[in-house]
Amino acid sequence: MQTAAMVPVGQQESLRTQESVVARAMEAPAPAPATDLQVELIQDYKSFIELETPWNRLVDESRIDHPFIRHEWVRTWWDCFKPEGSLFIVRVTEGSRMVALAPLMVDRGRMYGCPVRRLRGIANVYTERFDFIVTSRPEESCRAIWKFLASRSKDWDVLELRQLSPAAQALMTIPRMAIDDRFLVGTWGSTRSPYIPITGTWDEYGKGLSRKYVSNLRGRLKGLSRLGQVTHEVIQGGEGLSQAVDDALRLEGAAWKQKAGTAIVCDPKREAFYRRMMLSAAQQGSLRLYFLLVKNERVSMQISLLSHNKLYLLKSGYDPRFAAGAPSHVLCWRLLEEAWSLKYDEVDLLGAVERWKMNWTDDVRPHSWLFVFPNRPSSRFLHSIKFRLLPRIRSNFAWRLLLKCGALIGLKVHDE
CATH class of the missing domain: 3.40.630 (Aminopeptidase)
Structure with a gap:
């Protein structure tokens, strides 16, 4: 189980580390947009269900080694949690063959008391890992996904992708592409999950x-x-x-x-x-x-x-x-x-660092949440709070005390 903004300070990566994630993503050169890739938006449930076979084929071909993005997991999540939102699945094809998927949804939430329209992964605290599903031509496929999302940015206030590992395609490509298009980007340290290499x-x-x-x-x-x-x-x-x-x-x-x-x-x-x-x-x-x-x-x-x-x-x-x-x-x-x-090959203990887990291993896998904001006044305000103001005061004792008191009376920094 994982959270982002409410993670204890000692379990977060430093702001410098988070900034380096974006910096590394920006190092790769930007290729010319592919013209032979087609992008399609899937929003109805029936079409989502019909994607099961090609979806799981794509997961296998992409070498994603965890189960949290397979079709049966995502479908079970959607059917059981019944979120107050709608599907926003972006499919990329090359001819008749699907080469990439962004399993997203849109809903409404709050961030620091402000109502926001969120474009986010189909996931919650019970989804331990997330990413875009990409096989061949990952750079071009992710660029096609991003260009499609950016073209519809008037319909969302924040793109929120949680529980991304350092090797996640979305984390390695989207920050650079978004910054190139003058969007506001930030990453937030989430859980460090212990694991045991066999x-x-x-x-x-x-x-x-x-x-x-x-x-x-x-x-x-x-x-x-x-x-x-x-x-x-x-x-x-x-x-x-x-x-x-x-x-x-x-x-x-x-x-x-x-x-x-x-x-x-x-x-x-x-x-x-x-x-x-x-x-x-x-x-x-x-x-x-x-x-x-x-x-x-x-x-x-x-x-x-x-x-x-x-x-x-x-x-x-x-x-x-x-x-x-x-x-x-x-x-x-x-x-x-x-x-x-x-x-x-490995036993992944998942979740956050806990004493009982560290009895078995010293190895941990960091995760990040990625936030992308359109460059407009309301979104600039939220980005400034999250990635300029909060990092400066987060280690302050009074702030930690405020978080604890807020949790006791049911307040959240933003929706999970």
Whole structure:
């Protein structure tokens, strides 16, 4: 789960780093616009559904290795969250072949109290990564997308693309193209997501972990073993899938999230999304639903997806009755050992840096949000607040205190 403007200061990239992202994007020379690429806007739901096969072909050809931009993920998101906006999917074709997609939508929101018309990715805090889908001729395809968006800039106040990795096509091309056309551009540091490269042997990896942490894990496992046999299982589909999904959602909120109102099951749209996403992933063969069992009782779980030989960990949870045995940590231990034995390339812990994640790795992947504003008075005002005023006062103690107080009474810097 991720946010932009509300990320703690210690978890944000510096303003200098963010500016360097735009600077690097500006280094590439601007080629002449391609004349053989056609751009089409898709706004109706039926046409969106009919794109499934070519959409996923494009994802595979573009070598996007995460599942968060595949058609089934985006469709599930749209159907379950039912946003108050409309589709704005930009398709680029070369002859009869689709070569690029920008999965966007338009809606209305607020930024620093001001109403804005947002052109943004089809995503929210549950979409861990985003990008344009581009195969051949990436520079020309992104330029075609940008020129189309710029030609309609009278209809939007801000282009907002969240959770872009440093290698995202949108981040590498759109800032330079927008600046060339005299638009206002800024990037905002979001989450640094821990990940574990699967290299070397399992024993070598284990020796690199904290001895104290490993010793503690072994002690917790012994404690659980006194209650009964400790095993784990991986559900990928089959007859028991429905019960497994129920158990996963129950465990996700059991410890404290349900009481705090943040559990998946506390929001009908959120619950519908995760249920449907897991069922869809099982059909696609990408679901990996891990459970730790004590005496055949499921006591902790990890919802994960396998994509391009990388395992993405979405949500975890445990039964608080077994908290003394740290079942989530023990399950992660088992999960990682299996990832080594199956020769996965990587385990991505997703989300922000947290202490439990950093017990397993030192590697993190930064993400940015990209904002593009048309160069007109109202948008210049918002750009100045976000990228000139706020960076100067953000480290100020009074500002951090104001953010915390605002959060307590339900105020947001801008819509998520």
